[in-house]
Amino acid sequence: MSKFTRPAEDLTHSAQEYIDLRLDGVKLQTAKGLSLTASKLVGIILLVGVATNLTLVLSFGLILLLGELVGSYAWAAIGVAAVLGIAFWILIRKKDTLFKDTFVPLFVKLFFPSKDD
Numbered sequence: 001m002s003k004f005t006r007p008a009e010d011l012t013h014s015a016q017e018y019i020d021l022r023l024d025g026v027k028l029q030t031a032k033g034l035s036l037t038a039s040k041l042v043g044i045i046l047l048v049g050v051a052t053n054l055t056l057v058l059s060f061g062l063i064l065l066l067g068e069l070v071g072s073y074a075w076a077a078i079g080v081a082a083v084l085g086i087a088f089w090i091l092i093r094k095k096d097t098l099f100k101d102t103f104v105p106l107f108v109k110l111f112f113p114s115k116d117d
Helices: 006-070 073-093 095-111
Strands: none
Touching: 006 073, 073 095
């Protein structure tokens, strides 16, 4: 290596190290974002599963209770289904507020954290 080409070789070596470090930073940031997203997704799935089971058990218990009071389990089931249908309709009408406005900022924060994090 001559004195003339040494600065260019040092610059090339430094540029390659810089690129490698930036790639490692992107890989780490991606791994962090994906792991946080996966953990949030698993948590949401578990919560939805528990909420579904809870709703089913409570609905069944309410049908039994109302069936005894009304004298007809069929009418009790229709009443409980109507209440759940109304709740479902409200969720559908408010889905943008509940889901999009909640999850989009969450994922933006996960993948693009602020400098304070």
